[in-house]
Amino acid sequence: MLKMGLLGVGHLGKIHLKCIRLAKEHYDLIGFYDADREMARRVAEEFHLPSFESPEALIAAADVVDVVTPTPTHFALVKMALLGGCHVFVEKPLTETLEEAEELIELAKATGKVVQVGHVERFNPALLALGDLKVKPYFIEAHRLAMFNPRGVDVSVVLDLMIHDLDIILKLADDEVSEVRASGVAVVSEQPDIVNARIEFKGGAVANLTASRISLKNMRKVRLFQPDAYISLDFLEKESQIVRLFDADAVGIPEEGQQFPLSTPKGPRIIHVDQPESGPINAIQMELESLANSINEGKPAAVSIEDGYRALALAHRISAAVAEHQGKLPPPTL
Template sequence: MLKIGVLGTGHLGKIHLKCIQLAVETYDLVGFYDPNPAMAKAVAEQFNIRAFASVEALIQAVDVVDIVTPTTTHFALAVQVIQAGKHVFIEKPLTHTIAEAEELIRLSKEYGVQVQVGHVERFNPALLALENTDLNPMFIEAHRLAAFNPRGTDVSVVLDLMIHDLDIVLSMVDAKPTKVSANGVAVVSETPDIANARIEFDNGCVANLTASRISMKQMRKVRFFQRDAYISLDFLEKNAQVVRLYDQDAANLPENANLLEWHTPQGVKMLHIDMPPIESVNAIKMELESFADSIVNHTTPKVSIEDGYQALKLAYEIIREIDQGSWKVDLTKE
């Protein structure tokens, strides 16, 4: 069993504490550190766990450190953890800057520790339901809309919300992004509150992503379009739908009642609608357990530090495009 400690006990930090306490077969929750004495006292009483007096003391007492603090503090804390030879889980986004992320990658290799980034949507039941589905998307459309919440407005909506979908798209598309087009508007904060980005990949795939934190309704949907198939995911409602076209005489034609005739320019096709079974899971608990498994078995974490870096890098390309106000940036040019 791995000894783990948590840095940061804000809204999300408390959720992590609860989930770690549920993972009783995986982790021994040693305690936490929070710089606010009043907060530390309250959390220690609420969870009946130790509040450490310093970051250094907590690091020395554990095998794994879970960083759930403001993004601007991720780098300095992670450096301390890694240089102490301890494994680290870091909430998204990985770091505040690209240079910081690159340095953490270097340090994690130098000290031989595991790092996982908290892109929790990778563990959403809707996405997990597609594990046995052949995916080769050529067009992707994502909408992530939320009501305004002052928490998180210190960064652009691209880093606050869109980065979830950037990570998902990068994990799904086996190709490199080549061009970005983006626009965004700051409505109630000092950074963009709504943004749209179009990402082109070198295999021809195109992703169109919209994120807003000033919406009247919540939405977290992603749609994948590929040859003879349409896949829809609802991360909020946690469901998935796969619509696929087959030739009438296809050897792999599903044998069930969910088949409809579909007249196309190429002739009659058989349309099959599938609703993959959804397993109810605690996504944060699952991602933390997955990290423990990668540590014990010396395997690459499901959301590696390199994955977190690539999502962050693409997010900053989008932010740069929004800041410049031009409509297209060619990433293939120096």
């Protein structure tokens, strides 16, 4: 049983607290620390859990720490935890700067501790339902739209929302990025609130992503197009749809799903539509349990610190492209 301490009990931290308790076969939740001492007092009373006086004290008592604090604090707390001999789960984004992330990567290697980054969409049922399906997209389209919420506006929408999809497309494309173009606008905050990015990979695949936190509705969809399939992933509804084209006499057409005949210049073909199910999943509990399995079995984290770095690096490239594009625009006139 791993002794886990929680750093940060804000809105998301409380969710993590509950999920750690659900993962009771893996973790013994020893307590938490929060810089807001009044918040800490209330949480300690509500959840009947020890509130530590400092992050150092919590780290000294734990085997694993779960860092769910504002992004600017991630570097110092993860570094402190690694130097204190703890494995780490840290919410996305990994750090504010690439230099901080690079230092943590080297420190994780030196200490031999597992660091997992909280890109929770990796554990979304919509993605998990794909199973062993061979995915090699030529074109990716992603929309992540959210209604305005004052939480998170200390960073741009790229680090707040788009970074979820950056991690997903980097995983699915499995290729190096060759070019990034992007534009964005700050509407209600000091940072861009809506951003569109076009990402080209060395192998020729292209991704077009839009993220907005000033939408009138919520949407989290990714669509994948490849020569033999169209795949739609709805991360909000936790549903996926796979549309594939087969020769009419092909062997191995899946029995599950629906089939529709199609006449083509090359002869009759079959359109096969499948909506695979993976069942209800608590994604945060699942990602925390996966960390415990990685620690106990000596295996790499499901979402490694290197994965977190790659998503962060791409996010910074997009932010730089947005700034460059804004610099080319004429000043607004009233």
